[in-house]
Amino acid sequence: MVKILCAFSVSRNTRLLLYVNRNKQSEAYCYRFLHGLRFFSLFWIVLGHASMAFDPIISRFANVLEATGSWFFCAFSTAFLSVDTFFYLSGFLLAFNVIKVDFSSWVIIVVALIRRFIRVTIPVVFCLLGFFLVPLFFWGPNSKILYDNYYEEISSRWWQWLLQVRNFYKSSDMECFAHLWYLSTDFQLFVVCIFVLAVLQKRLTLMKWTFVGLSLLCCAFSAWQMQTGKYLPVIPSVVANLNTMADTFNEVYMMPTFHGASYFLGCVTAILLQRYRKAEISLVTEVVMWCASIASAVTCILARHRWNSGGVDPGTWQDVAFAFFDRLLWSLFLSWLTIACARGRAGEH
Template sequence: MMDRARKLIAEAMRSAEGSPLLRRLMRTEVSPECTIGLLRFMRDMRNLEPWAVRLIDASGKYPTGLFQGTISDIGAYDECVETVVHDQFGHVTVSGQYCNMYIKLTNDTSVLDHMMPAFLMTNRRTTELFQLLDDERVRGLRVGICTMSDCSREDIQAIANTISEGIAKVTVNDCVTGEPVPISDLQITLIALLGVNVLLVVFSTLFDMYAKKKNMKRTIVVKLMSAFSVPRNTHTLLYVTRNSSSEAYCYRFLHGLRFFSLFWIVLGHSSMAFDPVISRFANVLEATGTWFYCTFSTAFLSVDTFFFLSGFLLAYNVIKVDLDAWIIIAVALTRRIIRVMVPVTYVILAFFLVPLFYSGPNSKLLFDSYNKEITSRWWQLLLQVRNFYNSTDMECFAHLWYLSTDFQLFVVCIFVLALLRKRQTLMMWTFLGLSLFCSIFSAWQMQTGKYLPVIPSVVGDLTTMANTFNEVYMMPSFHGASYFLGCVTVLYLQKYRKAEMSRATEVVLWCASVACALTCVLARRRWNAGIVNPGAWEDVAFAFFDRLLWSAFLSWLVIACARGRGGFVGRFLSWGAFVPLSRLSFGVYLVHLPYFVVMCFVARERIYYSMLGVISTTFSIFVWSCLLSYGIFVLCECPTGVIEKTFLAFNGIEKTIHGNQHFRHGGASRNKGWASAANGKKQPPIIPTVVVGQEQLSAAAAGTAPPETVPQSCRL
């Protein structure tokens, strides 16, 4: 049988010797090493040598399922890079090299026009895929090819250009072999720093255990030396207040709201279709046209839930602080930057170590893009202006635009709150005016006809979608209504918390709030289904009302639960299991998208797109992100909170102004009441900080349990 196969291969190769294609290939300018390698490959392929057959087997051929939207054939990455031939002395004579080849048809669309009925049999919106493929930012059909390492990327590109000869644009990129990638100086430095971090954790844990055994007083030195203690930080993470009369217990429902909002965002990101690995892209088109998919696309609104919570918690803390306005502003901004940027920097630097552990068909593209991203974006993140610069290529940390937008809204609110905190009526009208202005500005942007009010999963015009994301969605004006109305909710609660409300009024408000939420969720089906008409009155109206209606729903939910009228919803959201998960929310947000991107870009096989698959992927990403977030919390986030709180919290200033306060366990107050320097009246217990983005609602605690003043985030 082998003799017959060799004979057939030899006859086929002889029949091709005089073909025009072979003559063009012979004239292709490639390196001498590549020429010798190709001759060796043709000779051994004629004899069906195992290594030559293996290269053919590892290469992708044709994207089977092309008519249903499958635009890639990855091939067998591991089989390719593991192909190594040694001579009798152990020297490597042949090694496999994996490359991505992208094929894009030129202006001649006669083939597509002829085959269009075959595409339309799957879904009438399949034509939108061709509009996407025509965009210059889309590389085209992807085929993984396996060649010999004797040929460089430039050699393979020259051969591909000769074969295509104007029929299609072929691009060869991301060629890798099985040889280990040498560790860089930066990675060595980061490993050393990580080792120091681990040593600090070990030392701090041992010292904390010793201090606890000796009942040492919690002095500043003891607090700092035990800041990295794993048991103490884990206990801080898991602690749930049981004192039903405390402020922390009253607002515990916010933990549940934060947990579900974060999970919803992970679900939305998991539903994104990465074209390099998606099989049957037509399923995306089918899914986006259903009402059920509105629950996926509304994940964007969960981001506004976090903006609302940020504004709510900021106002909740600041309006009760009786200090000089400029002290509040200066300390708040300083603590905010430290609390946010230290964990962000930690995660970004740690990601440089990922190439040491993971590789795959698209890993070179991913890690090269990441290096470029950090090189060009680091100062934007540091200066909190990331959202003012467009996201062009695939970025692992593109979602960090949120931090810059949140900071800019934080700055506006902290000035209004600090300067007008004694004139709360004027403050409320100021926030209402700012919310209305943001909604009007968003509506004005829509009437220009350049943007969409939502970001659909699939749209034929990539330019419109990119402009919407870069010039509308990332801007503080688009989310300002949610942030400012969060502040208004606190002011309303403070003024009317004990006001009587009839059962009928509550029922009407619940129905109205649910109607607002359903409107925001279900109205997105119009744009999900591919109905795109930029500048239409529907776009203008939706852009104006969307955030206002969603914030109205959140406002009533918070007011009802805070007043103890939340019923089953309030009790469920206050479940203690949500508290530690909520405390991990900042870390989960930081790592979940990079984890998902790495998972897709190192995938060895195509991923079939389905709703069940998206939901399963969401749970997988969320669980892994929680585990990674716990490590970030123990190694970085919680220690950072303890250290900066020791030096930058208002405790020392408050002790001078308000009299004696008792602090324990990392500087947290027992909150026996605030004696106002102005009138001597007792004020409600509050958190001795204004950095609410990573603080709990109250420092009050019951018994001897540690109070909930741990570093965490309500920002997303």
């Protein structure tokens, strides 16, 4: 009971969060760059949310078009890729830990699924129930509308969060917890990956190519969605038809297939590190890989300029191509960044 209560200790959890490993021979020290990747991704997500939502009350629409039409705005619109960075990290850390475990496949699957469900679902339920206490402390002119929306959302959608299928049901701007689609998508990709990792536990080559195939399959499905002419490959700040933006978010962006390439290629990166972390790589190869990875990242960022101003009709070949390659290129950039940093070839180590 004491251990259970200590799990909720503010001081204990703060110490764990702020602890820095100083042992240069440990894995935690070698992979500390992942904390920096998380930090910058979180910063980018907050920056994107703060910069992409325009209020017509405080800004003229002409100013909005001018801002979104600039190349500089690509830095804000690319914030959506930071979400895929977290999917990539989830896949990488999952594979990194599982491929070192020597248990039977079914033990790995059962234990992993139970632990994941508890770690993801229980905190969500705790937060949802805790929100019922908010009316006891806060009240205002519009609070009744907010609380009524919340009660309606809880009563009608509680089972979607419990079963981790929230992303398969449409979201709206009036929802209080629309962002929980991420946890459902992450859990679904986790289930697929843990089965592949457990079943192909000793066959790393087959495992690697299975994840590559799944990544390409997800990208192909997203590209197929674009050719229907109903969706856009990105979610721009300005769009000619609001239904197109809503459909893109609900039927494309929240789906596990849209983020699957990032998750699965994170697993591929962990497998490559397991095999080739200490392998010799020539300086020329490293330079080529850095140039290719940076070019991939820059392409993902600047290519969004085409859709930022909202004056593009869906269903073009550019939409199809970008939907296929966007997550692949971004994940390849993250993959080389991870490999280079883990090998101590990305600067001071």
